[in-house]
Amino acid sequence: MVAHDNPSIGRLDISYGPSGLKGLVKSPYLLSQALFSSIGGLLYGYDQGVISGVIVTTSFGKEFPKLASDPGLQGWMVSVLTLGAMFGAFVNGPIADRFSRRWSILYANIIFLIGSAIQAGAVNLPMIFIGRFITGAAIGMLSMVIPLYLSELSPPELRGSLVSLQQLAIAGGIMVSFWIDYGTQYIGGTGDGQSQAAWRLPLALQCVPSLLLACGTFMLPYSPRWLMKVDREDEARDVLCRLRRVPESDYRIRLELLEIKAATIFEQESRATKYPNSKGKLQVAMREYKDLFVLRHLNRRLFIACMLQFIQQFTGINAVIYYAPTMFQSIGLSGNSVNLLATGVVGIILFLCTIPTVLFIDRWGRRKILLLGAAAMSISQLIVGTLYAVYRNRWETNVGAGWAAAIFIWVYIANFSYSIGCVNWIMPSEIFPPGVRSKGVSIAIATNWLTNFIVALITPRMLQSITFGTFYFFLAFCVILFVWVMFFVPETKGVPIEEMDKIFGGNQGQADMRRITEIRNRLGILSAEEMDLDKTKEADVDYATVEEQE
Helix, strand or coil: CCCCCCCCCCCCCCCCCCCHHHHHHCCHHHHHHHHHHCHHHHHHHHHHHHHHHHHCCHHHHHHCHHHHHCHHHHHHHHHHHHHHHHHHHHHHHHHHHHHCHHHHHHHHHHHHHHHHHHHHCCCCHHHHHHHHHHHHHHHHHHHHHHHHHHHHHCCHHHHHHHHHHHHHHHHHHHHHHHHHHHHHCCCCCCCCCCCCHHHHHHHHHCHHHHHHHHHHHHHCCCCHHHHHHCCCHHHHHHHHHHHHCCCCCCHHHHHHHHHHHHHHHHHHHHHHHHCCCCCHHHHHHHHHHHHHHHCHHHHHHHHHHHHHHHHHHHCCHHHHHHHHHHHHHHCCCCCCHHHHHHHHHHHHHHHHCCHHHHHHHHHHCHHHHHHHHHHHHHHHHHHHHHHHHHHCCCCCCCHHHHHHHHHHHHHHHHHHHHCHHHHHHHHHHHHCCHHHHHHHHHHHHHHHHHHHHHHHHHHHHHHHHCCCHHHHHHHHHHHHHHHHHHHHCCCCCCCCHHHCHHHHCCCCCHHHHHHHHHHHHHHCCCCCCCCCHHHHHHHCCCHHHHHHHC
16 A cells, blocks of 8 residues: 655655644645635535425425425435536536636636526526526536646645635535524514525525625735746745745745646656647547546546445435434434434534544545444444334334434434545545546536435435435445455555655656656756755755756
């Protein structure tokens, strides 16, 4: 199994400080940009969570009686968001390449505002469904580009922590949506006199953070890797200096920029060699999508990225989020406390248990967290399923068993939060080479939304037909996750994005090796073996000389 603990990986050290909380505190500008960008994740979580409270309000039922009384139609109302998100995630790859990660965030928020306005002002079913689809497309775009953007801003020692903010924001959005639903249901009372504001206001309020993110996009920095890709090297250098809080003369800035430049040049020259007869950017883009599936080192990365999304959904997390009240009722709990236990507590657990990953993932590593989480989720699902099998017809006389099942559902959620709930955003955003990074991430996140859609459709049928077997079904995927990670998923902790080929292959053919070596020599990038690190801190690469050579 390949693992690296040193960001230099045999080359000169380009780390900027410690990982975890200390590193985040020492990088206030980078942290502030990452926190602000993560509002996109909050929109995802909020819209995902708010609809469960909206559907059950009395005034919503009066406005849309057919939707309120038809569980199948409600299922499609929930699921149409995921179809829109799958579409948005897939198409946003080329958009993020063409217009930048930064502006694709702005475009996604404009779309989100349109969809949210249609939902909040809906007077018929088509408006609800169209608004949900449009909002879903925006969420899909954001769920694809935010992790990609954060990974490209981050130094290796903080990349996991900063990308984990996406999951923390999603959990925060789910938590906030429940309490807003809980509060607005009392507008005009909870009976027939309930105001339409009880459901329109929660849907309208999501426009506030979206508008804030849209306006703030103009202050976000461009990704330095995207700037290098579009030949804006001076801007890339300036952005790196601001993000890393070091002067342009710092040897680490020059080395990091040269590594990014070397990887970019390699991709451009390789593309020109592989596609000499391609006409236009569209044709090249289609061939790059094809390469993701046919080239060994790329399809291995794509398989890992998509498998993480697939298994994440089939461990059962969104089944719990979408159908938590049904699940809690099925294990013997009843009364007004069900929604509070199922949704309110779930949101709090999701949020709190994501925090350790933000602080420690770059110290612990991706594999250890996945293995620990998979093992604990397996045990939790096994216990819940077994309790359900034993007590399913006599919960009334075994209240303790019902509470034990509820507790282990919460234990499952806690272990999901810090493990695959975060890692499934981190790894896809960091493992692909520059030329196909946005395309690979878009396919992976589209896979997430497709499997989300499938799980949302099959879970109520499974709970009805195979009852406790539903938990054993999700248990099987938790076990698969553990085995797969143990034997097939490499560690990417601390590895610079430009050096993922060390793990996944690529640049290994003789022609590719000659090309990357020639590029590195051309740029004057020296290995740690060629130059003593202490001397390098004084003057390792003369950047002006490099530019003159070009």
